[in-house]
Amino acid sequence: MTKFLYQSQDDLKLIENSFSYLMKMIFGTNNNVKRASNLRELFAQKVEDIKIYPWGTITENLNSSTPGICKYVSGKNSDKRISIEMWGYTNAPKNKHKFIEHEGVHEFCHAIVNLLSLVNSQKVVKKGVVRKNFAGLIRESDEKTGNLVENHYYGKMFNETMMDIISAMAINNFGPSITDTTTDNLIYKNYVASGNQKTGYTFFTSITRLMITAFSNIGFSNFNYQKIVDKGYGIFDLNVELSNDVIVRANDFLYGIVFDPLHIEKEFDKYMGEDAWRTVCHAIDSWFINYIKTGKLPAENVKLIMDYIPDFCNKKMADYERRGLLTESERINMAGKFNRIWNSMQKEYGAYFSKADIDEIYKRARKY
Numbered sequence: 001m002t003k004f005l006y007q008s009q010d011d012l013k014l015i016e017n018s019f020s021y022l023m024k025m026i027f028g029t030n031n032n033v034k035r036a037s038n039l040r041e042l043f044a045q046k047v048e049d050i051k052i053y054p055w056g057t058i059t060e061n062l063n064s065s066t067p068g069i070c071k072y073v074s075g076k077n078s079d080k081r082i083s084i085e086m087w088g089y090t091n092a093p094k095n096k097h098k099f100i101e102h103e104g105v106h107e108f109c110h111a112i113v114n115l116l117s118l119v120n121s122q123k124v125v126k127k128g129v130v131r132k133n134f135a136g137l138i139r140e141s142d143e144k145t146g147n148l149v150e151n152h153y154y155g156k157m158f159n160e161t162m163m164d165i166i167s168a169m170a171i172n173n174f175g176p177s178i179t180d181t182t183t184d185n186l187i188y189k190n191y192v193a194s195g196n197q198k199t200g201y202t203f204f205t206s207i208t209r210l211m212i213t214a215f216s217n218i219g220f221s222n223f224n225y226q227k228i229v230d231k232g233y234g235i236f237d238l239n240v241e242l243s244n245d246v247i248v249r250a251n252d253f254l255y256g257i258v259f260d261p262l263h264i265e266k267e268f269d270k271y272m273g274e275d276a277w278r279t280v281c282h283a284i285d286s287w288f289i290n291y292i293k294t295g296k297l298p299a300e301n302v303k304l305i306m307d308y309i310p311d312f313c314n315k316k317m318a319d320y321e322r323r324g325l326l327t328e329s330e331r332i333n334m335a336g337k338f339n340r341i342w343n344s345m346q347k348e349y350g351a352y353f354s355k356a357d358i359d360e361i362y363k364r365a366r367k368y
Contacts, residue, residue, distance in 0.1 A: 001044050006052040011088040014100065015050060018108040019043075021170035026112065026258060030232025042115050048073055048081040055092035055100075061085050065200075068103040070110035072135065082111050101175065102199070105167040110136065113163070113258055120260040126274070131262065138261050138278075154281035155261055157288035160201045161208040162257045165191065173229055182226040183235065187212055188341060190348065200292055206345050207284070207305060213338045214313040215253035215267065217242065217320075219330025242325040271315040280308070303351040306342065310361050313338050318368035 006012050023036045053062065061069045068086030084107050089100060113136040123132040128143045129150070137153040165186055172179045172186075191205040192198055218240055225235050236258040238250040249255040249263075256264035265277040284305065291297045317334055320326040326334070346352050353361075 002047045003049040004051075005049065007054055007088055007090040011052040011090070014052065014088060014104045015108075017101075017175070018104040019112075021105055021174040022109055022112055022166070024174050025166065025170035025229070026234050026236055028229070028232050028234040032234070039112065039115065042119075043111070046082055046115055046118075047111060048083045050084045052086060052088035054090040055087045055096065057087065059085065062087060067099075068107045070107045070114070072114075082114060084108065084111055101171060102164075102167055105170055106163050106199075109163045109166050109170075113159070116259050117261060120262075122260070122262060124262060124265075131265070131278075133261050136257070136261065138265065138281075140278075151282055151285065154278060154285055155264075156281075156285045157201075157204055158208055158211065158257060158281070158284075159261075160288070161205045164199055164201050165205060165208065166258070169229075183229050184225050187225065188337065190344065201288075203291065203297065204288060206341070206348055207302070210306070210309055210338070210341050210345065212251060212253050213341055214309050214316075215264070216251050216334060216337070217248045218250055219326045219334055221330075221333045242320070243327070244324055246325055268312060271319070272312050280305070297349075299349060299351045302345070302349040303353065306345060306349075306351060306353075307357070307361065310338070310342065311364060314365040315368045318365075 004012075004015070006015065019040075023032065023039070027035045027039075053059065056064075061071070062085055068084075070082060070084050072080045073083045074080065086103055086107055087100065089097065092100060117133040117136050121133050123130055125131070125143055130139075130141045130143050130146075132139045132141075134153065136159045137155045139148070139153050140150050141148050168181070168186055168191070169183050171177075172181045173183065187209055191202055191209075219242075228235050228238060235250065236254045238255075239247050240250045241247055252267045253264055256262070256267075268277040268280075269275065283301075287297055287301050313335070317326065317331045321328060321331045
């Protein structure tokens with residue numbers, strides 16, 4: 001069973017609320033009792049401890065740069081278990097209370113996604129490398145020796161930024177404060193401009209939002225994620241029916257980031273070629289780690305990924321239309337949402353494309 005350390009009733013409420021908000025956001029409020037109960041049971045089995053310290057406490061894991069952490073520790077019989085540590089409300093300035101709320105939900109989101117990826121702990125073997133869901137990432141190890149290879153894990157940037165985005169969704173929908181920020185705002189608009197807590201990962205959230213939109217399978221123009229949440233359903237494992245009675249995930253990225261990271265890889269590589277997702281993640285993860293250390297991300301790196309993601313989006317949508325899964329108007333609607341985020345990112349990151357660059361992207365799009 002999970003061991004708890006906290007300093008006050010406010011800290012205890014932080015623990016309870018963090019779990020509750022996320023259960024509602026991920027599974028929905030409509031008939032989610034059994035799923036939430038199953039996850040609570042798994043949580044109690046796999047989470048070693050939750051420790052809430054007074055604000056500013058320095059520990060082996062916590063400091064001014066790391067006010068919260070969710071990590072794996074060794075449990076009984078070498079069983080890997082989850083440990084959560086964070087700063088709480090005791091001694092915290094009033095202006096840090098919203099940040100503490102966000103940080104709490106963020107770390108619990110890591111724990112829950114880690115557990116859900118264990119439930120979907122499939123593996124794929126390619127070229128002697130075993131790829132397996134682990135801690136919300138994809139773990140890569142040698143098929144013969146079991147030793148970790150290459151970067152050991154990939155998908156870190158997308159995982160961290162999505163924990164921020166999902167946390168903001170959960171707080172805005174189920175927290176005590178009334179907010180005008182909708183679930184759709186958090187996907188289609190700049191993260192900070194939507195009034196959310198800024199973290200060390202915020203700079204990268206628009207790249208993630210662009211990827212979310214590229215993985216969307218929803219063509220009808222009046223679709224609204226917030227309406228799904230308001231009706232009591234989860235958006236992450238939502239299915240939609242396309243033409244020809246084909247059932248797909250509403251969004252392969254949203255599904256994969258919470259339940260099955262290898263699903264994202266499979267869908268991306270289907271259109272971009274074998275190892276494409278792994279290559280993209282290796283590059284972006286290295287940029288991400290360097291940015292955390294230096295606060296710098298060269299514009300040419302952003303331009304590189306912004307130049308690449310449209311190819312995936314255009315190839316996928318062209319394939320869907322060719323197979324009769326989308327109408328032309330549905331494809332145009334999907335492309336319009338993608339292009340609005342893409343265009344806003346030019347200004348956000350200073351990665352301006354020349355007319356020749358944009359013409360080349362459109363030229364490639366017409367080939368698919």
